[in-house]
Amino acid sequence: MDSIVGLVGRDDVVADLVAEIRKGKHVILTGTVGIGKSAVLRKALTQVSSKIGLIIQLHDYQAKGQFVEMAKQMLYLGLVSAKELDLPVQFHDMAPAAIEWKEIRNRVNRMSMRDLTQAVIPALAKAETKPVIAVDDLTSLTPTQMAFWLAIFDHAQVVGCASEKKPRVKKLWWKMKEITIKPLPPEVVKDMVKRYVSSKGILIESPDQYISHVVKQSGGIPQAIFDMLEESSKERILDKRKVREMRHDAGIKYLDFTPMVMLLGALIVSMRYIGMGTGDKTLYIMGGMGAALFLTFKFFIFKGVGR
Numbered sequence: 395m396d397s398i399v400g401l402v403g404r405d406d407v408v409a410d411l412v413a414e415i416r417k418g419k420h421v422i423l424t425g426t427v428g429i430g431k432s433a434v435l436r437k438a439l440t441q442v443s444s445k446i447g448l449i450i451q452l453h454d455y456q457a458k459g460q461f462v463e464m465a466k467q468m469l470y471l472g473l474v475s476a477k478e479l480d481l482p483v484q485f486h487d488m489a490p491a492a493i494e495w496k497e498i499r500n501r502v503n504r505m506s507m508r509d510l511t512q513a514v515i516p517a518l519a520k521a522e523t524k525p526v527i528a529v530d531d532l533t534s535l536t537p538t539q540m541a542f543w544l545a546i547f548d549h550a551q552v553v554g555c556a557s558e559k560k561p562r563v564k565k566l567w568w569k570m571k572e573i574t575i576k577p578l579p580p581e582v583v584k585d586m587v588k589r590y591v592s593s594k595g596i597l598i599e600s601p602d603q604y605i606s607h608v609v610k611q612s613g614g615i616p617q618a619i620f621d622m623l624e625e626s627s628k629e630r631i632l633d634k635r636k637v638r639e640m641r642h643d644a645g646i647k648y649l650d651f652t653p654m655v656m657l658l659g660a661l662i663v664s665m666r667y668i669g670m671g672t673g674d675k676t677l678y679i680m681g682g683m684g685a686a687l688f689l690t691f692k693f694f695i696f697k698g699v700g701r
């Protein structure tokens with residue numbers, strides 16, 4: 395969506411990221427799914443590219459796919475030769491564009507992570523300027539891939555995104571400076587909605603109601619805002635009723651049952667004491683039974699609520 399309305403309200407984060415990259419730090423951008431990590435990274439890379447010679451961008455989520463992308467870009471950048479990468483002989487004197495990467499991918503899929511590491515690390519190590527490797531998503535990294543990445547960290551600068559820092563690869567997170575991206579504040583969301591609506595020419599019966607609805611329902615998450623705007627742009631005219639029917643999961647807060655369960659418990663216990671005090675035997679017995687049942691089920695109730 396940043397291609398339609400521009401990257402809104404992220405100048406500070408982009409500047410922070412650019413500064414850390416220039417300092418030579420490994421950086422991890424964190425924040426919930428759809429918050430705009432990839433968009434911020436893209437923007438920052440356009441700002442540093444003139445100062446930093448080599449940027450390798452990886453978009454694949456799979457370890458081996460990431461490796462192939464890396465090898466390919468290193469070959470294009472002249473960091474490594476086909477021979478050093480251990481590619482089949484027929485590719486050795488070929489221009490990178492002529493190489494059949496699909497075939498290489500199949501070959502790579504059969505190689506071990508260790509062999510792959512040994513193929514790229516020496517090439518990264520001998521580069522004159524430390525290459526910057528931007529990996530769009532590191533969320534699903536596994537411990538097997540971690541060794542590969544730890545080796546890369548010594549010879550390149552890694553900048554990446556993750557919607558969650560999985561503890562199983564925390565050794566990587568320790569080496570990275572974290573920049574957390576937060577939801578967009580309401581004024582920024584308003585601005586974004588206005589820009590989108592005017593660029594798409596959607597007719598809205600009550601624009602203020604529409605905007606405040608999007609602000610509330612999206613929780614300031616750009617992907618959620620985008621989903622809602624896209625849905626709206628399918629309508630020719632948005633009247634008030636349609637706006638009221640709009641919902642997005644990102645902004646809906648789930649009801650917390652805990653206080654209600656506590657209150658129920660207190661009520662049952664007090665029934666017993668009131669029964670005792672007033673001599674009302676029925677109330678006393680009911681309160682006692684209720685308390686016993688409550689205690690038995692409380693465990694299960696809280697287990698359910700906590701999920």
Ligand SMILES: Nc1ncnc2c1ncn2[C@@H]1O[C@H](COP(=O)(O)OP(=O)(O)OP(=O)(O)O)[C@@H](O)[C@H]1O
Nearest residue numbers: 395396401402427428429430431432433557616617
């Ligand atoms: N500040 C912004 N202004 C305008 N559009 C934005 C902004 N931030 C994000 N977007 C748009 O919102 C969508 C989601 O952003 P993006 O893909 O960068 O999120 P993400 O955090 O990388 O998500 P994921 O965790 O799924 O990878 C994209 O279409 C992007 O263009």
Ligand SMILES: [Mg+2]
Nearest residue numbers: 431432530555
């Ligand atoms: Mg992303």
